[in-house]
Amino acid sequence: MTWTTALDVVAAICMLSGALFALIAALGVLRLPDLLSRMHAATKPQVLGLLLVLTGLGLHVREPELIGILVLIGFFQMITSPVATHMVGRAAFRARLVDTEGLVVDELSQLDNGEEPRGAP
Amino acid sequence: MSPQLRTTRRGDVRPARYQALQPAAVVWLTLVWVVLWRDLSLGNLVLGLVVAVVVCVVFPLPPVRMRMRIRPAALAWTVVRFLADVVVSSVHVAYAVLRPRHRPRNAVIEVDLTSSSDLVLTIVAQMTSLIPGSIVVEARRSTHTLFLHVFDVGDAESADRFRGTVLAQEARVLRALGAGSPADAPEGATG
Known part of the structure; x- marks a missing residue:
């Protein structure tokens, strides 16, 4: 078995497991009961799945200039995905669309009306 | 703002x-x-x-007012620990998704960060969104407080313990950036 075959096998494993995580993320968005839980499913397994697929791609293609793009894709995904999730979660909380029954602790709803005090920087 | x-x-x-x-x-x-x-x-x-x-x-951005001295070893440890945590939390969420008839017990907790730096607030918020099973639902820049939604936490005690996890995360970031002890973070005093 040559090195290229070994790398291709590892690449295949990475891609398959990455695809599996992406599938689980999709299932989670469907199956979980409330919005914020679904946001968890949309961030974590999805990002890990994408990173694994990108790793697999890099191991399979083995071209230096492509690796730069793959790293950028992974980096921007890790930066933007939490922001998108945060915006959706924050909007849901402010619009009082969050199902607070399922929460064991809720330290945000106890505060004022969720607004930041005026005059904050 | x-x-x-x-x-x-x-x-x-x-x-x-x-x-x-x-x-x-x-x-x-x-x-x-x-x-x-x-x-x-x-x-x-x-x-x-x-x-x-x-x-x-x-699109001008505010400057990062922070004296940084990046420590490579601490930074590498932060990254490794972060990637490991991404895997752990992904598997955790995946397991919770696949369990039949399982209703996750979530919590919303408040974490007051020790550092008064906007940069650290941003980095910690980003990192805690990917790990360890939490997303940021509200961030207050004035008091450097994060409100996190924690997934499948179980009971109130573990929600309380989770606060420590986030603060440990912040401490790792501070060490990696060489910001030293939170007390001598130079900026933010004008608030």
């Missing part, structure tokens, strides 16, 4: 402009441009530089 106000000599009050051209941002944007085009020729480099300058001038 709002930029600080500055009174000009004529007496009008208007927002202070940020210094638009920050060298690090220009270098980073040029690098992204070159990587995206996959072409390291001189012409492309110059074009990327022009685009980077235009972007920086059109």
Whole structure:
């Protein structure tokens, strides 16, 4: 078995497991009961799945200039995905669309009306 | 949120402009441009530089007011620990998704960060969104407080323990950035 075959096998494993995580993320968005839980499913397994697929791609293609793009894709995904999730979660909380029954602790709803005090920087 | 106000000599009050051209941002944007085009020729480099300058001038950002001395070992440890945590939390969420008839017991907790730096607040918020089973639902810059939604936490005690996890995360970031003990973080005092 040559090195290229070994790398291709590892690449295949990475891609398959990455695809599996992406599938689980999709299932989670469907199956979980409330919005914020679904946001968890949309961030974590999805990002890990994408990173694994990108790793697999890099191991399979083995071209230096492509690796730069793959790293950028992974980096921007890790930066933007939490922001998108945060915006959706924050909007849901402010619009009082969050199902607070399922929460064991809720330290945000106890505060004022969720607004930041005026005059904050 | 709002930029600080500055009174000009004529007496009008208007927002202070940020210094638009920050060298690090220009270098980073040029690098992204070159990587995206996959072409390291001189012409492309110059074009990327022009685009980077235009972007920086059109969308000025506040400067990072923080004395940083990056410690490579601590930074590497933070990254390794972060990637490990990404895997752990992904598997945790995946397991919770696949369990039949399982209703996750979530919590919303408040974490007061020790550092008063906006940069640290941002980094910790980003990292805690990917790990360890939490998303940020509200961030308050004035008090440096994060409100996190914690997934499948179980009971109130573990929700309380989770606060410690986030603070440990912050401590790792602070060590990696060489910001030292939170007390001597230089900025933010003007609040």
